[in-house]
Amino acid sequence: MQRASVLVVDDSPMFLQVVRRRLAEEVDAEVVAAANLRAARTAMAEHRFDVALLDLNLPDAPGGEVVDLALAHHIPTIVFAGDCSEQTRSRLWAQHIVDYIVKEGAESLEYAVRLVRRILRNREIAVLVVDDSATVRHMLAEMLAVHCFTVLEATDGSEGLRLLAEHPNVRLVITDYEMPQMNGVRLVQAARRLFPKEELAIIGISGHEQKDLSARFLKSGANDFLHKPFSAEELYCRITQNLDLLEYIRTIRDLSEKDMLTGLANRRFFFEHGAQALAEAQERQEPVYVAMLDLDHFKRVNDQYGHEAGDTVLRHLGAMLQRHFGEQALPARLGGEEFAVLFAGVEDVAARVEAFRAELAATPVVVSGGSVPVTVSVGVCSLPGQSLERHLACADQLLYRAKHRGRNRVEMGTSPQKIDADKE
Missing domain, CATH: 3.40.50.2300 (Response regulator)
Structure with a gap:
């Protein structure tokens, strides 16, 4: 989606500076400032604005001409005024403005910022x-x-x-x-x-x-x-x-x-909602699979590139899990570099997980200091009639087997696998 654009027009340099700073802090939008009607006219000719925050009385437009100009460009318009008589208010509302705000200190500025954010979200x-x-x-x-x-x-x-x-x-x-x-x-x-x-x-x-x-x-x-x-x-x-x-x-x-770093479901949500989804799928006699994923050599990434780079890798993995499985399955971050996905009533799970693993391995993550190759080891288990906890335990053992056999691979099974207790 194209980034939003906000026009702010006021003849006070200090006010323009404060408004631009607060909008930059609170709203993901390009902010264009103008100090008079002439500059505002030029800005409107060169940009398409999603909302305008305008001073009603400018030195070169004391009668509110800048409001007329913005409305003629079909820009949702918020009007700032030093004071606002009943006659002026009636005229502004008749012009179909978004709102008017009387300049009365910090509170009016904060209301304006919230209103700009509201208008952009309303789209x-x-x-x-x-x-x-x-x-x-x-x-x-x-x-x-x-x-x-x-x-x-x-x-x-x-x-x-x-x-x-x-x-x-x-x-x-x-x-x-x-x-x-x-x-x-x-x-x-x-x-x-x-x-x-x-x-x-x-x-x-x-x-x-x-x-x-x-x-x-x-x-x-x-x-x-x-x-x-x-x-x-x-x-x-x-x-x-x-x-x-x-x-x-x-x-x-x-x-x-939600996990705040990746945006995926967190451990609590996964266990609460996953258990219910699993039970409902089993009642409908639909297939159920649980995958456990673990980033390979993640400690090495943190040690070599720093924890900020590690967070970037985790966000990248979370975004890919959401893109591949978010619509039909339940991906979650269980903690650290450990992730899980519940597939309830989903076909071709093996092919889907393998396609995910291959794409991740082919997509290095660019971080400060270089490009980091990212791979995962995956265990996928299906235990008809068994609980979510049993599925996770089985998938965890299969994950260990994937690590044991060289990493960057998927291991699938339908029963708990006994793995040799060799260290990684």
Whole structure:
């Protein structure tokens, strides 16, 4: 994916410097700075920007002309202002800006940085709007497009459920209450049977005067509720708050389930979820294989090139395991240079593992100080009806045999192998 690009326009050199530094720290994007309307016009002619952070009143554009220019280039626009009257706010919202921010110290800068990050992330997120009114759907779709969401539309709850099943990138549902076939509360209840609150945010909306409606939505599993009519500003705040919360939960879950160096599943996740996947495959009478992998001469890499190079090798191995096996199997880092892969219901395991081993051996890793050849020894075991622990013990013995027979090879078996206790 092409790297994002952010335009920052302000006549204060100090402010530009601080904003550029904070964006560089928090956002993976190219940041282009301009100090006036003329420089901003040149930058927009030369670059395609994903979001712009603009000072409303520049010396050569005191009437907000830089905002008009950015919107004419279809750039999602965040406006900075020294102060913002009700008249100015109304005019800006009518222009369909992303948001306005009053310069009030460090907090406003941090909000701007978070908002830029949010807008860039929104490009990967779909929002489902469920309402039987075409007018309301169109209004919400326009508002959501300003924040760079992909928007899906449904006329009732039944169609909404179908679209949820078809589009896994939906992270937010905005649903009305009164609709034919399936109302909003029933949609929330049905959606929650499929998607927990930490994976899908749901915001209920309604102009109904029923006093307990917001409570009904929330008790049914909605994350939030808005009474019609609501402002674009309030809707954006609620959406951002709910999506940020989903991402915080995802981050915490990753910290507990993933190996931070390689991005693979960690030991805890592998044993918890692997045992369940193995049992389900055995119940369906599908083949189960467990592979144990160990980097050959890894200590030598650390000793010769340093631990940073060793980490680079581990990340490379993790990326290759994910690319080869991540979609159909469960690869994990168990610790150190030891990895495992669970294949449940996967065919041609021997050929797949051998292809992985051969590609890894043919792909040296470039590190500071040279190019490191990387190979692995692999043991692959299948024990019908046996536990994950028994599979791992068997695969570990086969791994030892691969080491014993010269390394950089795959050994397969269907029962524990007794290996001569020679040292490596």
